[in-house]
Amino acid sequence: MNKKMKSYKSFTALVIVWTMLGAGHVSAQNDSIHVKAYAAMDDKGVQVPYEYNRRPVGDHDVLADILYCGICHSDVHEAFNDWDYTVYPNVSGHEMVGRVAQVGKDVTRFKVGDYIGIGAVQASCMKCPQCKADNEQYCTHEGGTGFGDVTSTCGFSDKMVVDEHFGITIPKDAPVEKLGPVMCAGITVYSPLKAANIKSGDKVAVAGFGGPGHLAVRYSLAFGAEVTVFDRTEEKRALASELGAAGYVNVNNPEEMEGLQGKFDYILTTIPTRYDPVQYMNMLKLGGELIIVGLPATSEAPDININAIPFGTRISKSLMGGIAETQEAMDFSIKHGIYPMVEVIPVQRMNEAFQNVKEGKVHFRYVVDMQTLNQ
Ligand code: NDP
Ligand code: ZN
Numbered sequence: 001m002n003k004k005m006k007s008y009k010s011f012t013a014l015v016i017v018w019t020m021l022g023a024g025h026v027s028a029q030n031d032s033i034h035v036k037a038y039a040a041m042d043d044k045g046v047q048v049p050y051e052y053n054r055r056p057v058g059d060h061d062v063l064a065d066i067l068y069c070g071i072c073h074s075d076v077h078e079a080f081n082d083w084d085y086t087v088y089p090n091v092s093g094h095e096m097v098g099r100v101a102q103v104g105k106d107v108t109r110f111k112v113g114d115y116i117g118i119g120a121v122q123a124s125c126m127k128c129p130q131c132k133a134d135n136e137q138y139c140t141h142e143g144g145t146g147f148g149d150v151t152s153t154c155g156f157s158d159k160m161v162v163d164e165h166f167g168i169t170i171p172k173d174a175p176v177e178k179l180g181p182v183m184c185a186g187i188t189v190y191s192p193l194k195a196a197n198i199k200s201g202d203k204v205a206v207a208g209f210g211g212p213g214h215l216a217v218r219y220s221l222a223f224g225a226e227v228t229v230f231d232r233t234e235e236k237r238a239l240a241s242e243l244g245a246a247g248y249v250n251v252n253n254p255e256e257m258e259g260l261q262g263k264f265d266y267i268l269t270t271i272p273t274r275y276d277p278v279q280y281m282n283m284l285k286l287g288g289e290l291i292i293v294g295l296p297a298t299s300e301a302p303d304i305n306i307n308a309i310p311f312g313t314r315i316s317k318s319l320m321g322g323i324a325e326t327q328e329a330m331d332f333s334i335k336h337g338i339y340p341m342v343e344v345i346p347v348q349r350m351n352e353a354f355q356n357v358k359e360g361k362v363h364f365r366y367v368v369d370m371q372t373l374n375q
Contacts, residue, residue, distance in 0.1 A: 031056050033063060036373050037157035038350055039089040045079035047156070047350045049373075050089055054150065054161045059106040062164050064098030064116050069155035070180040070342070071095075071350075071366040072211060073272050074120075074295065076357045078152065082297035086152075093155025093368070094120035095180035097170065107164045115176055117168030118160055119183030119326060120153050126165070134322040136166075155180075156350065158373045166323055168330050178339040181211060181365045182330050184320060185340060189216035189268060190329040191321035192291045193223060196266050200224035203263060207251075207280060208270035208294055209236050211340065214364045216268050217243050218338045228264070230280075232360075239363065251275075264288055274300040278308045281315065289314040340365045346372035 032053040039050035057063045075092035077083055096118040100110045110116055124131050124139035131139050154160065170179060189212045198204065204220040206213050209231035220227045221244045228247035229240040240248040249256045260283040267280045271294040281290050292315065296302065309315070321329065333339065341364045345353055353366040 033057070033159055033161055035154075035157045035159045037091045037154065038347055038373075039091045039156075040079040040086075041089050043081040043086070043088075045076070045081075045354060047079070047354065050091065052089075052091070052150070054154075054159065057102055057104055057161055058163070059104040060163050060165070061104045061161050062100055062107060062110050062116060062167055063102040064096075064118065064160045064162070064167075065101050066096050066098040066155065066158055066160055066370040067115075068177050068180045068344070068367050069093040069096045069370055070183075070185065070211070070340075071353055071357055071362075071368065072181075072184050073357055074184070075156075076354050077272070077295065077297060079354060080297075080358075082299075083295070084298050090152050091150070091154045091156055092152050093157070094118075094153035095182075095184045095365075095367075096155040096160060097176045097180045098160055101159070103164070109164050109169060110167060115170035115172070115174065117170050117179060117183050117326075117330060118155070118162055118166065119168070119187065120320060121323065121326075122153065122162050122166050124166075134324040136322050137320045156347070156368060156370070158370055168323070168327050170330065171334065174334055175339060177344050177367060177369075178342050179330070179333070180367055181215070181340040181342065182333050183326060185211035185365065186215050186219075186333060187321035187326045187329045188212050188293050188318070189270070190219050190332065191325055192268065192293065192316065192318040193219050193266075194325070194328075195318075196289065196291070198223040198225050198266070201226060202265040203228070203285075205230060205264045205267040205280075205283065206245075206270070207231075207267060207275075208272065209240060209364075210270060210272075210360070210362070211365045212270045212293060214239075214243060215338065215340055216270065217245055218336075219332075220268075222332075222336050222338060225266075236363075262286070266291060268293065270294040272296050274302055277302055277304055277315070281309055281313050284310065284313045286312040287314070289316060292317040293319075342367045344369055346375075348372065 038047040124136035125141035204225040206216045207230040237248045268291040
């Protein structure tokens with residue numbers, strides 16, 4: 001998420017040139033791609049219609065018509081400049097499913113008409129040790145991990161140009177309106193849970209039962225864990241049980257937070273607000289691990305008193321996942337029928353949806369139907 005920001009390039013207006021080269025395979029073009037989108041223009045975060053140009057379709061690029069894009073809490077953080085780096089106009093959105101409309105001449109993994117998933121990792125240097133180890137999300141080189149040719153992820157648009165390496169394949173019969181969130185909410189929790197090498201019967205807690213949180217519950221159960229959910233509303237208790245969680249702790253009831261010392265092998269926290277990580281670390285067994293994926297606003301970032309951390313516990317922090325592992329998460333989700341619970345909305349309801357995400361009134365993911373941009 002700590003992206004190097006570039007200024008928007010100005011491009012000439014679009015003329016999409018459908019060449020004679022068969023099923024959409026085209027040589028590199030000079031024409032930039034004109035895109036309709038919704039953008040925040042300042043830190044008030046209000047989403048308004050906005051048009052801009054993306055880079056032309058290169059030999060290794062895919063042009064996709066974006067069908068659906070999930071709303072992640074990170075989009076809300078970004079729109080409101082919660083992390084102090086947003087460049088405006090800000091077109092966020094990084095949980096995309098699109099349909100391939102055109103491919104560059106060297107593209108091998110996609111053809112016109114295929115579905116494609118696109119997440120936040122849309123470019124990387126491909127040469128550094130992180131990229132070579134399939135951890136493109138940790139590429140730190142100049143021109144490395146980033147958003148391709150613009151300053152943000154741009155999922156709330158009608159079109160996308162991306163190097164095919166960063167595309168996730170999706171089978172034709174998949175429920176595509178539900179799959180966008182796998183590209184962020186899903187992989188963000190799948191990756192550290194997979195790395196944890198969970199054994200049958202391990203006790204896993206998931207703190208923050210939102211987009212990534214509810215998928216973390218499903219993946220942990222699929223890996224054989226017994227799962228406890230921590231969140232702050234009573235209404236999510238039944239939902240947690242419906243998904244198969246063995247326990248639910250309402251963190252606003254102090255008595256429910258008692259008696260949990262040394263109980264868990266792993267606690268994965270997606271909490272996007274201020275909280276006390278050490279309180280959770282005290283609930284870990286010896287050798288247990290607190291896995292942090294939630295990224296609160298800078299002004300709400302928790303402080304950690306290292307002297308209070310229990311000896312013999314571990315703490316880690318994880319960012320999304322590499323492209324190969326995102327593909328693995330997609331394949332795993334489809335194989336096991338692990339889909340996010342989504343509400344599909346038209347783009348005209350984005351402001352209401354952003355506000356609801358801010359206020360925690362979403363069960364569990366809004367997905368924007370990007371085709372409504374053209375209505
Ligand atoms: P959501 O708002 O969907 O989910 C967060 C959940 O946490 C909500 O259920 C919320 O409850 C709950 N919550 C909030 N405060 C507390 C608290 N103090 N204690 C317990 N539960 C709490 O957000 P997302 O799931 O989309 O994102 C979560 C965080 O993860 C964000 O900060 C986001 O930026 C970050 N993120 C990080 C990624 C990474 O790669 N590391 C990738 C994707 C997201 P309520 O509904 O009541 O508000
Ligand atoms: Zn996200």
